Every structure is written in structure tokens, then in C-alpha cells.
Amino acid sequence: MADLQVIVDDSTADERRAVDDAVGEHAAVTVETERLVRGGGRRRRAARQYLLPGLHALQREIGWISPGGMNYLCAVLQVPPAEAYGVASFYEMLRTTDPGHTDSVTHVCVDPACRIAGAEALQERLESRNERVRRAPCLGQCERAPARFVPGRGEDDHIPADEKAAPGAYRLPQHGSPDLTLLRRIGAADPTSLESYREHGGYRALDRAINQGGEYVLGEIAAAELTGRGGAAFPTATKWRAVAAHPGTAKHVIANGDESEPGTFKDRILMEHDPFAVVEALTIAGLVTGAENGWIYIRGEYPLVTERLSAAVEQARAAGLLGGSVAASGQAFDIEIRRGAGAYICGEETALFNSIEGFRGEPRNKPPYPTDSGLFGEPTVVNNPETLLNVLDVLEKGWERYRERGTERSTGHRLFCVSGHVAEPGLYEAPFGLTLGELLELAGGVTGTSRAILLGGAAGAFVGPDSLDLRLTLEDARAAGVTLGSGVVTVFDDTVDMRDVVTRIAEFFREESCGQCVPCRVGTVRQHEVLVEMGPSGPLSASRRTLIDDMAAAMADASICGLGHTAASAVRSAIELGLLEAR
Numbered sequence: 001m002a003d004l005q006v007i008v009d010d011s012t013a014d015e016r017r018a019v020d021d022a023v024g025e026h027a028a029v030t031v032e033t034e035r036l037v038r039g040g041g042r043r044r045r046a047a048r049q050y051l052l053p054g055l056h057a058l059q060r061e062i063g064w065i066s067p068g069g070m071n072y073l074c075a076v077l078q079v080p081p082a083e084a085y086g087v088a089s090f091y092e093m094l095r096t097t098d099p100g101h102t103d104s105v106t107h108v109c110v111d112p113a114c115r116i117a118g119a120e121a122l123q124e125r126l127e128s129r130n131e132r133v134r135r136a137p138c139l140g141q142c143e144r145a146p147a148r149f150v151p152g153r154g155e156d157d158h159i160p161a162d163e164k165a166a167p168g169a170y171r172l173p174q175h176g177s178p179d180l181t182l183l184r185r186i187g188a189a190d191p192t193s194l195e196s197y198r199e200h201g202g203y204r205a206l207d208r209a210i211n212q213g214g215e216y217v218l219g220e221i222a223a224a225e226l227t228g229r230g231g232a233a234f235p236t237a238t239k240w241r242a243v244a245a246h247p248g249t250a251k252h253v254i255a256n257g258d259e260s261e262p263g264t265f266k267d268r269i270l271m272e273h274d275p276f277a278v279v280e281a282l283t284i285a286g287l288v289t290g291a292e293n294g295w296i297y298i299r300g301e302y303p304l305v306t307e308r309l310s311a312a313v314e315q316a317r318a319a320g321l322l323g324g325s326v327a328a329s330g331q332a333f334d335i336e337i338r339r340g341a342g343a344y345i346c347g348e349e350t351a352l353f354n355s356i357e358g359f360r361g362e363p364r365n366k367p368p369y370p371t372d373s374g375l376f377g378e379p380t381v382v383n384n385p386e387t388l389l390n391v392l393d394v395l396e397k398g399w400e401r402y403r404e405r406g407t408e409r410s411t412g413h414r415l416f417c418v419s420g421h422v423a424e425p426g427l428y429e430a431p432f433g434l435t436l437g438e439l440l441e442l443a444g445g446v447t448g449t450s451r452a453i454l455l456g457g458a459a460g461a462f463v464g465p466d467s468l469d470l471r472l473t474l475e476d477a478r479a480a481g482v483t484l485g486s487g488v489v490t491v492f493d494d495t496v497d498m499r500d501v502v503t504r505i506a507e508f509f510r511e512e513s514c515g516q517c518v519p520c521r522v523g524t525v526r527q528h529e530v531l532v533e534m535g536p537s538g539p540l541s542a543s544r545r546t547l548i549d550d551m552a553a554a555m556a557d558a559s560i561c562g563l564g565h566t567a568a569s570a571v572r573s574a575i576e577l578g579l580l581e582a583r
Contacts (some may be wrong), residue, residue, distance in 0.1 A: 011072035013230070014061055019073050022057035023050035027076045031489045044078045051079055052360035056339060060076075063104075064095040068356040071506030079358065090360045090514075091264075092137070092342030093151060093300045099132075107149040107301075111488055112454065112501050113419040113507060114138075137344065138262035139301050142419040142490070143426045146235035149301050154563075170273050173426040173443070181397075181413055182389050183429045186273040191308055194315040197276040206280050206287075207393040210329045212242060214288040221391060223399035225411045229386035230347075231456070231485045231562075233474050239381055242371035243289040243570065244367035246379040253381045254547035255282050255388060256352060257309075258299040260344040262508065263488035266415040267385040269427050270515030271305040274389070277310040281336065281388035283316075283326060284334040284395070289381055294335035295503035297324065297352055300342045310337050344512035348561045349382040351514070363561035364515045386415050386487075389398050398420055406432035410473035413486070413557075418443045420491035421450070430472075439489060448493035452579055456485025459566035461573035482573075498579040502571055503531040505568070509567040523555040527568060531580075540580050548572065 013020075026047050050325055054077065058069040065088050073083045088173035090093045099105065108114075108123045126133050141147035174180060175187050185271075198202070209217050222237035243251055255278055259267045272280055282294050296313075297303050313335050316322045322334050342359045347353045350364035353375045374380025391414055403411050410432035416439055419425045423444025430439065436453065440446055450465040461482040463470065477484050492498065495545045506528040515521040530544050552568030559565055574580055 011066070011068035012062075015058055015066065015069035016058040016072050018061040019069070019076060020052050023047075023054045023076060025048045032187050042356050045357075048079055048358035049356055050086060051077055051084060052338065052341065055084075055094055056341065059094055062303065064098055065134045066098070073382075074169060077358075083359075083436055086255045087358065087360055090343065091300070091340070091479075094341050098324065104142045105132045105134050107134050107137045107139065107151070107299050109141070109145070109147045109149075110135045111138040111139070111458070111504065112143045112203075112492075113142035113425075114145040114147050115501060115504060116420060116492060116496050120144040122146045122148065137342075137512065138260060138264075140259060140265045140268045140299065140419060142265050142371075145419065145425070159383050162290070171533055172232075172269075173424050174428060175199050181393050182386065183274075183427070185277065186269065189274070190466045191273045191275055192311060193321060194276060194312070197274075201396070201499060202276055203280055205392040206284055206321070208395050209284045209287060210327055210331075214290075217284065217288045217395065218244065220394050220399045224394045224402045225409075226387070226390050226394060226402075226410045227410075227474070228383060229390065229414065229487070230384040231261075231459075231483070236383065236387060239371060239383075240285065240289055243291065243379045246290075249292045250376075251287040251289060251379045252293045252295060252348075253282055253289060253291045254294070254352070254375065255296045255383050255385075256347065256349065257305065257480050258303070258340050258385045259384070259486065260299055260347050260512075261459060261486050261488060262505070263419055263454065263457040263490045264417050264426050264486045266417050266487055268302055268305060270385045270415075271302070271309055271388060275305075276316070277389050277392060278309065278385050279312050279316050279322075281385075281391050282335060283322065284391060285330050285334055285381055285383065285388065287326060287329065289379075290377075291381070292334070293330045293337060293375075293377070294333060295356060296335060297338045297340060297346070297356065299346075300340045306337065306339050313337060327554070328444060343514075344508075345514045345561070345563055348563065351561070352382070357448070360514070362514045363563075384486075394421060400554075407471075407473050407475070409475045414472070414487060416487045416489055417491045418491075420454075421447045421493040421496075422491050423447055432473045435468060436463075436470045436472060436489070439472060440468070440491065446491055446493065448495065450491060451494040451496065452492045452498060452574075452577060454490040454492070454570065455488065456569075457488035458508055458570055459483075460485045460488060462577055462579060463573075464577050471567075478553070483569075497536070498574065499531070499534070499536065502574045502580060503528070505570050506531050509563065513563060513567070515540040517558070519558040520560070520567065522544050523551040523559075523564065524574060527551050527571060531571070532579070540575065545575065548575070 008175040010443050031192040054073040058065045059537050074084050110119050123133050139147045139149050171187050185200045189200040226236045227233040286294050324332050326333050338345050338356050346355045346361040347361050354360040370380045406412050414432050416428045452462045482536040513520045513524045555564040
């Protein structure tokens, strides 16, 4: 093991205990002198997936990841320390330098919804109380902006008492509406109780899936024309059928709960307040595709989600709804929880694979596609929680009733994350086909005079107040040259400095680019630099506009993943609407 000990720092007993509790049973080798024999490489690859949980455990123990703690973790998992350091330094939330004190650092969101809700004033107020503050990208709390997050030490990250109090007491703006389907249990069922979930209709869809079989489920989803709700709108049945067609059980299904798109918080609310629905739907995905391995990847800034989903998985397993024979079906399926550590790029499915496997969360080239070679190089389905809950809706109602809502080409209900200058920011559910103006009326209307509306988040596009008649469907958005993305709708009134907002969006992509490919690494930097050079009142000259357009074209044509493809979308739409003109 001497070749792995590149530094002399020793781990403490507390650090070793933290690592052993988190990953000890998954050690790559059991004896330090064991020779590398046939299968040793396989054991190391299997053990490496526990690198990120181990790093989380070390930071939770002492507030940062010390060289000694890192060395011990690397010895246990047989990961070279240089590679482990590269992983730890990749993530926003992990610290590899000693903060020098025992106090927590408060992360204050500085992205659009929080920016216009007083994030700067919140930061100043916290600093005036001698609190340490760190500017942070979107925390997924846009409906209650300005948001902050306090990573803990020695315990799980700090969760405000009012968020954990009285499970089931959470109230959505549409609470009690008979029109809700995806959100109907939120505020009605206790999210910490399997019994309560079942009392509110839980596990009926799984029963039907087991009784009718996988082909029935695939046929229902295909007939419903269910598409993904993460932004790409890929047909769900096509993805599931491709993995189901692969022989063997070395397959995976993943619930992608790493929503980091500024303005998005829908999956946080689903996972916090209806966690058993996510577990049930992912179980159906596993049984239908023949995958025995399920994963829920949760963004690091969601500690309550992690707590509730972990409890839901444990209760489902204890009830025989996960394990060697799910609900006495004879089919095996189980779920592991993985927590991210603050990286927008890990919402991209192939970057997510690398993160789970214990590598830096950098995207992979496609092809091969995940349905052929995904997690650990094996066939994999990835869906976000909203998509999975739609599967439950299809199975509970049947495809014909499901298609009665929405439009011919955009079927079913959609969740919308409405934030900014509206009377009641929050999560809203409506059938595809309502207009943008009707959605804003659901949220109590615009407060003040609307100047711009951001659709789809930082990777989306701005529209003006003249777009209130835009029908919110996939086809209408496409025809208008915009995207619904992950359902983000952020409203800005005429008091907002839009140049400041757009510059922050450009800064966001500059910071979140993984840097793996040149077009994105260089393009996001130059785009941000152009906006910074303009300052608060400089002109958007023809040369600056040309440079932004050139960078956008290069990123869209040659970037490896969607981050680079869409990094200029909001900026260019802001230019088209005249939002960057000096005021």
C-alpha cells in the first residue's frame, strides 16, 4: 500500500470510524498484503463507487476532507489519492482545505430568483452578524427566495425545524384542488409513513404492473405517449423498451434527482413530500426493464430529501416491496441512495454515471447511449422524478384517460416552477396546453409591470410580456423558438436590472462548465467576459454581439453535452428582446 501513501498525514480515529461506517464493508481488499489476482481489478472498480459517500462522511465528521482522512479512504477503496483529490475538488460542497474554525459556512443563492428577492441584502445581514457566507448557485428553493443552505458538521446538514415539523402538513398553492394528479398526495399523506402512502392509493400501480406484466406496462406508457419531464422530452416507453430488450440482469434504473437548473424545485418537493411514489415508480421501472439495480441520485443541497427517501427505501424493503422478491413477484430489485455534492453538470445523465462510479462528474461522448452502455457500462434507464410519477398516473388511470388531459402531441399534466415577481411563487400542476398568462394567473398574477419571463431556466430563453398567449406545450414552445425545459417560469418586473441578471446567468455557466471540452471551457468564459466588459451601462456593440454569436455557435456545434449546447440560449434571447440595452 506504500505506493498509495503520497503524503505523511495520518488519519484520526474519528475519521477512520466515519469511513468504516460509510464504506468499510465495501473495501476493495481485506488484507493490505493481498496480491492483485484475477478479479482484483473488478473488486476495485466495484469499491470505487463508494468514494463519494466516503468523502461526504469525512467532511461530515470534521468539516473538511483532511489529507490523512483522504489517505485512509483511498487505502480502503484502493483508489489513488491523486484521483480521489481530483474528485473531491470537483464538487462545490466538498472542502479539501481546513476552514480553520468550527463554525459552519452559510451558502447564499445568487441566481435569478434569489437575486431579485434580496440575496445581496441577506448576505450583508448575515455578514453583519459575523457569519461566514459563501455565494452559491441555485439551491432549489426558488419559491421561498432568497434561499440559504447551511452544511452541517458532525450531523447531517442543517434542516430548518419548520421544514421537518408535522410531516404531511406541507401546503401547496393548489392544495385541495380536485384537478391534481401528480401532486394529489402532497399535504394529504404523511411522507414518512408507508401505511399513509398506501391509504392514499400507493402501490396500486405496482400491483397492476406485476399482475399484468412488463409488456402491458410498456404498451400503456407508449399509448399514453409519455415523454420525459427533464427537458429533452424523450419518449419514455422507447427508453424503457430498449433496456428491457437487453438480456441478463446487469441493468440499472436511475431516478435523477439532481435538479440544479436555476429556477427548478419541482423534484425537490416531490421527493420531500411524496418519497414513496418515487420508490414505487422506480421499482416498476426496474421490474419492467429487468433491472435488479435501482439508484436515486439526490443533489447534495437536499438533506431532507435524502433523509426521507432513505427512510422510504428502508420501509419498502422491510415490507417486502424491495429485495429478492418484490411483493412476492419472484423478481429481485433494490435501491441505493447516492448524494451529489454540488455540481450542475451531474444532472446530465452520463456525468451522473461518472459521479456514482467515483469519478469526476464529467459527461461522456455519445454514442454509446445509456440504454446500451450506461452505469458501469451496462444498460441503464434514467428518468427524473416527475416522469416517474407520470408512470404511476398512466397505470392507475389507463392510457385513454391519461390522454384526455393535455394536447394531442403533449399528453398529460405538467409541473411548473413559478418564481420571481408573482403574488404566490410555488409549484403548480396543470394539463399541457394552458397559456403562459393562465399559469401566471394561477400564481396570483404578476406583481408590478412584467418586463421579461425566463422559460426553462438558465438553459432556456427569455420571452416578453407579449408572449402571455403562448400555449405551454412541447410543440408550441418549439414553434416559438423557446423551451419548457424542466418547467421553470421566472418573472421579472420592470424594476429589475436585467443586464445584471443575464450577466449572472453567464457567470453561472462559466462556473459550472466542467472544462472537459474546449468549446464550452473557452466559450462560457468569453461569453461572461463580454458581458462583464460592458458593465452596467456600456453599449452592446456590433463586435460584442458577433463574439457572443460566434461563441454560441461553437458551443452548440462542438460541446460534448447539453451544458455547452444551451449555455448561450438565455443570453442570446435577452439580446433579441433588447434586455441588455443600457437604461
